[in-house]
Amino acid sequence: MRLWDIRLVELFLSERGPSRVLAALADAAGFLWQLNVDGLQVKKRPRTPTLFPHHGQYFLYEPRFRPLLAPPLPAQSKLDQVWRWAEQQAAREPSQ
Numbered sequence: 001m002r003l004w005d006i007r008l009v010e011l012f013l014s015e016r017g018p019s020r021v022l023a024a025l026a027d028a029a030g031f032l033w034q035l036n037v038d039g040l041q042v043k044k045r046p047r048t049p050t051l052f053p054h055h056g057q058y059f060l061y062e063p064r065f066r067p068l069l070a071p072p073l074p075a076q077s078k079l080d081q082v083w084r085w086a087e088q089q090a091a092r093e094p095s096q
Contacts, residue, residue, distance in 0.1 A: 020090035027089070028082045031065045064089065 036045040047059035072081040
C-alpha cells in the first residue's frame with residue numbers, strides 16, 4: 001500500500017481561488033474517462049473517432065493530452081503520471 005503526501009487544502013485552494021493543479025487533474029480525468037462535469041451533473045463526452053490517425057491515435061484530442069496516452073514509467077503508477085502531468089500543466093499556465 002502506498003500513501004500520498006497530498007495536503008488537500010493546497011490541492012483545492014491557492015492564494016487566489018481553486019488550484020491550477022486541481023483544474024489540470026479535472027481535465028485529465030475528463031479526457032481519460034471521457035466524462036465532463038456540467039454544473040452538478042457528470043455527462044459522457046465520447047471521443048470523436050477518425051478514419052485516419054491523428055497524432056498516432058484514431059480519435060481527436062488536444063496535443064497537450066498526448067503524454068497521458070503513453071504508459072507510465074516502470075516505477076510509476078498511472079496516478080503518478082497524471083499527477084506529474086497536472087503539475088507541469090499548472091506550471092505552464094500563467095497566473096491570473
